[in-house]
Amino acid sequence: MGEVIVITSGKGGVGKTTTTANLGTGLASLGKKVVLVDTDIGLRNLDVVMGLENRIVYDLLDVVEGRCRLKQALIKDKRLENLYLLPANQTRDKTAVSRQQMIDLMAQLREEYEFVLIDCPAGIEMGFKNAIAGAEKALVVTTPEVAAVRDADRIIGLLEAAEMEAPRLIINRLRPDMVRKGDMMDIEDMLEILAIDLIGVVPEDEYIVISTNRGEPAVLDRHSRAGQAYRNISRRLLGEEVPFLNWEAGSSFMARLRKLIGLG
């Protein structure tokens, strides 16, 4: 039985799709059998970021409405053997599926895959509710901006109300240089406000833009700093203790971490 993890944020454009593509690819490159599910019906992106757009024949809606079998709609990744994508439909909207249909679909997928990663749409409406319906765990993505953190807090509250396991936080697009100058919220601030566990910090990295446009997740690139961060998060998802890199954390955060693990 696999784990079903939803990647969500509240606010749009903070990196849910980028994170789903990279963690899925990261986990698959560590040998796990992974399926990515795009639930952003009407605004699908994950196929493009994965470079698989041209292979779509059937989509999630075709599956839940019985026009095809699940197997027929799953697209195999071009690079990795054990990575699949279930694309979203692009012509309808979020009301086209029901919560129960999502729960059933996820139950079916987890039978066969070790990880089911769900790319959640922005917002707190139907699309969000559907995306979390069949998930047991959640990763909340935020950027170091007050509005994004506020929305993340809202989402965490909704996840708690839905009685999901405590979500873990990914901070995306951090710029250590700006944090040092005091121009950007630091990790401490965000963790204090959100009061959930951190699973990783992804720096701002222009390579993400290049890789997104090419349809090649950065996690496969040895030289990308964001890619390195996503590799670390993938391993943490497998339960490995991967130390936080220096730039991943402000100095006070590192000090506290050292204290926590008995080094300080």
Place this chain on the structure above:
Amino acid sequence: MFSSTGGDTGAGTREGIVIPAARGKPGADTDNHTFLVCRTVRSGQRFKYPGNVVVMGDVHPGGEIVASGHVIVMGTLRGVVHAGAEGDEKAVVMAFRLQPTQLRIAGYITRAPDDEGQNGTGEPEIARVQDEAVVIEKYQPGGEKRWLSRSMIQEEEEQNG
């Protein structure tokens, strides 16, 4: 002082909005009832209660507590609190760290200064209405009984025999 205590709110968390009904005898003065919120109150969550509210946790920005009586936050208050929401000007708001977005007591409103910065002393503080304005002071345990309503003190005295 508190004649009854509500449980945690697990049941009513639909949409994060909880409006528990006051417990106790029908027709009893609900203002002396206290509801215990054993959780972090996050953005978009709102608790409303006809009585006092004690939060064992933080109230985040975008979170809201509305009570007809006092509100005590055993943690950091960063959201919005309305104490004495039905007009009781003797209601107070107390928090370990009092940094609300906005504070309302009865009909009085105060808000955080616009020049942000870490306001608050890091010590427990208490807010109440004094001379037609909300004032915030360091909380002194047992030092002040002014903020307890008369009826409560009387009740206590009766109980003490």
